[in-house]
Amino acid sequence: LQVDLWQPSSPSHIVEGAVADVRVPRNTTRSLLPYLQQANIPYTILISDLQQAIENQTGGRPHRNRRSLSGYNYEVYHSLDEIEDWMHYLNRTYSDLVHMFSVGKSYEGRSLYVLKLGKRSRPYKKAVWIDCGIHAREWIGPAFCQWFVKEALQTYQTDPDMRRMLTQLYFYIMPVFNVDGYHFSWTNDRFWRKTRSKNMRFHCHGVDANRNWKVKWCDEGASLHPCDDTYCGPFPESEPEVKAVAHFLRKHRKQIKAYLSFHAYAQMLLYPYSYKYATIPNFNCVESAAYNAVNALQSAYGVRYRYGPASSTLYVSSGSSMDWAYKNGIPYAFAFELRDTGHFGFLLPEMLIKPTCTETMLAVKNITLHLLKKCH
Amino acid sequence: DIDDVGHKYYLELELEDVLDRGRSVSCTAEVLYHLGSTTSAPDVQVTVQGELRSTEEADKEFYNRIRSLEKELVAENIPDSHGNVPPELEPIHLLAWVASGYVIWQNSTENTKFHLAQVKHVKQVKRSDEDLQFDYVVLLHEMVSQEVLPWQVTVLWHPQRGARVSQ
Numbered sequence: 001l002q003v004d005l006w007q008p009s010s011p012s013h014i015v016e017g018a019v020a021d022v023r024v025p026r027n028t029t030r031s032l033l034p035y036l037q038q039a040n041i042p043y044t045i046l047i048s049d050l051q052q053a054i055e056n057q058t059g060g061r062p063h064r065n066r067r068s069l070s071g072y073n074y075e076v077y078h079s080l081d082e083i084e085d086w087m088h089y090l091n092r093t094y095s096d097l098v099h100m101f102s103v104g105k106s107y108e109g110r111s112l113y114v115l116k117l118g119k120r121s122r123p124y125k126k127a128v129w130i131d132c133g134i135h136a137r138e139w140i141g142p143a144f145c146q147w148f149v150k151e152a153l154q155t156y157q158t159d160p161d162m163r164r165m166l167t168q169l170y171f172y173i174m175p176v177f178n179v180d181g182y183h184f185s186w187t188n189d190r191f192w193r194k195t196r197s198k199n200m201r202f203h204c205h206g207v208d209a210n211r212n213w214k215v216k217w218c219d220e221g222a223s224l225h226p227c228d229d230t231y232c233g234p235f236p237e238s239e240p241e242v243k244a245v246a247h248f249l250r251k252h253r254k255q256i257k258a259y260l261s262f263h264a265y266a267q268m269l270l271y272p273y274s275y276k277y278a279t280i281p282n283f284n285c286v287e288s289a290a291y292n293a294v295n296a297l298q299s300a301y302g303v304r305y306r307y308g309p310a311s312s313t314l315y316v317s318s319g320s321s322m323d324w325a326y327k328n329g330i331p332y333a334f335a336f337e338l339r340d341t342g343h344f345g346f347l348l349p350e351m352l353i354k355p356t357c358t359e360t361m362l363a364v365k366n367i368t369l370h371l372l373k374k375c376h
Numbered sequence: 377d378i379d380d381v382g383h384k385y386y387l388e389l390e391l392e393d394v395l396d397r398g399r400s401v402s403c404t405a406e407v408l409y410h411l412g413s414t415t416s417a418p419d420v421q422v423t424v425q426g427e428l429r430s431t432e433e434a435d436k437e438f439y440n441r442i443r444s445l446e447k448e449l450v451a452e453n454i455p456d457s458h459g460n461v462p463p464e465l466e467p468i469h470l471l472a473w474v475a476s477g478y479v480i481w482q483n484s485t486e487n488t489k490f491h492l493a494q495v496k497h498v499k500q501v502k503r504s505d506e507d508l509q510f511d512y513v514v515l516l517h518e519m520v521s522q523e524v525l526p527w528q529v530t531v532l533w534h535p536q537r538g539a540r541v542s543q
Contacts (some may be wrong), residue, residue: 076458077457079456186457189495190457191493191494191515193522208522223521228521228523229522229524230521230522231522266519273451314519315519342491343394344455344459344494345492345493346458346493346517347455347457347458347459347493347494348459349455349458349459349460350458350459352459365452
């Protein structure tokens with residue numbers, strides 16, 4: 001008679017008076033139960049149909065109905081209001097792991113919310129900063145930020161890697177950086193990119209929030225014309241969103257060891273510099289982190305990402321958040337350009353949210369675990 | 377580099393059939409960007425090695441379906457904001473890719489990278505001859521400037537004669 005021992009971990013730990021849990025195929029119960037009765041061993045059936053229990057937990061339902069964490073659907077795009085309600089919900093429900101706060105207000109007066117994720121396990125913990133949606137039309141970004149939070153909360157008890165991550169680090173997650181622009185892309189112009197600040201002289205609105213940082217500001221790869229999509233702004237940190245986040249990152253610069261910013265589309269993992277063709281001092285550490293992350297990502301569905309310094313891999317641009325974070329002393333600064341490579345572009349179908357986020361999680365976890373190994 | 381003429385690129389490409397992934401065809405191309413010119417399109421020569429899949433049946437079906445419509449087809453926002461394309465509009469979407477290809481070719485330099493972002497609007501125009509005519513407004517996304525700009529293109533299509541862009 002063979003049984004699958006679930007508890008304790010080894011037969012040598014089975015002692016009189018202690019509980020043992022076993023799993024047997026249905027037909028084995030015909031011989032096992034009478035045997036236990038004869039031997040005067042009390043038993044309880046915990047799960048009468050294991051297959052059913054597994055099916056209830058996982059598959060069987062179509063993608064659109066996959067709900068968790070109170071019915072929130074992570075496989076559709078959400079409006080700004082829905083995302084803010086979701087953050088409030090998590091703040092109330094997972095108060096031991098989640099703390100929601102605001103770093104300031106947008107041009108149009110909206111709060112700039114950030115979630116601080118992690119176990120309050122010790123007084124001082126290093127941190128990772130993640131932002132999504134610097135560019136309004138890149139909807140897969142905020143979708144990933146929400147997915148990341150969901151994965152963290154759902155798996156930190158069962159996944160040893162996630163448990164380590166949330167125990168040893170804090171994660172600052174900003175699901176929507178450019179709240180005004182994101183709202184505008186839902187209500188008016190799906191292809192809006194910039195913020196929504198008004199310009200004094202021209203009829204055009206907005207500044208490219210990824211050209212507005214104080215690092216070689218408005219040099220190559222940015223435009224001085226207010227109507228252009230890469231407009232750098234009237235001066236660095238002119239945009240309240242950029243100013244607020246820069247202020248927060250400056251304040252916490254000793255604590256924050258990685259800066260990750262999520263964009264779309266191109267399927268790339270980029271690191272500094274964007275504003276010049278040059279090699280960063282800690283190139284070896286950063287390059288190997290990127291190499292491993294891209295391989296981890298590819299292991300999910302075979303999707304290939306290119307990686308390298310932004311200037312030579314994508315294009316030269318100045319005033320980017322990634323370059324600024326790096327200049328400010330954050331040793332690992334990355335920008336992701338998520339799926340795809342132009343077929344759907346910004347209009348990535350909702351059914352591709354899950355695979356995109358799943359593979360990207362592997363990359364982010366990989367970078368985080370690399371970070372914990374101390375190669376700065 | 378070709379002095380006084382421009383820059384010539386020799387390319388080896390692999391074409392993947394979007395509707396039949398796993399099937400790919402090799403091709404070679406020569407692209408000549410003219411010196412200093414922003415007004416003329418690059419010269420392109422392409423040789424396809426191998427065969428492209430026959431689409432005769434699907435072409436005929438699409439052609440007959442459109443010809444038998446009572447009212448001219450009109451549609452907008454393909455894909456929609458969430459990336460969805462209704463199945464019956466998929467051929468219209470694919471034809472838009474072809475039309476965009478022409479516009480992109482005509483407007484490309486060594487410093488541009490265009491993709492079709494969305495079909496903003498498409499209107500069928502009934503014709504007395506055998507061609508189908510579609511007037512498109514397509515949005516093209518240019519990577520370097522990050523601009524998304526509308527372009528008007530008129531496409532004529534026929535199952536045997538294929539697609540032609542009429543300016």
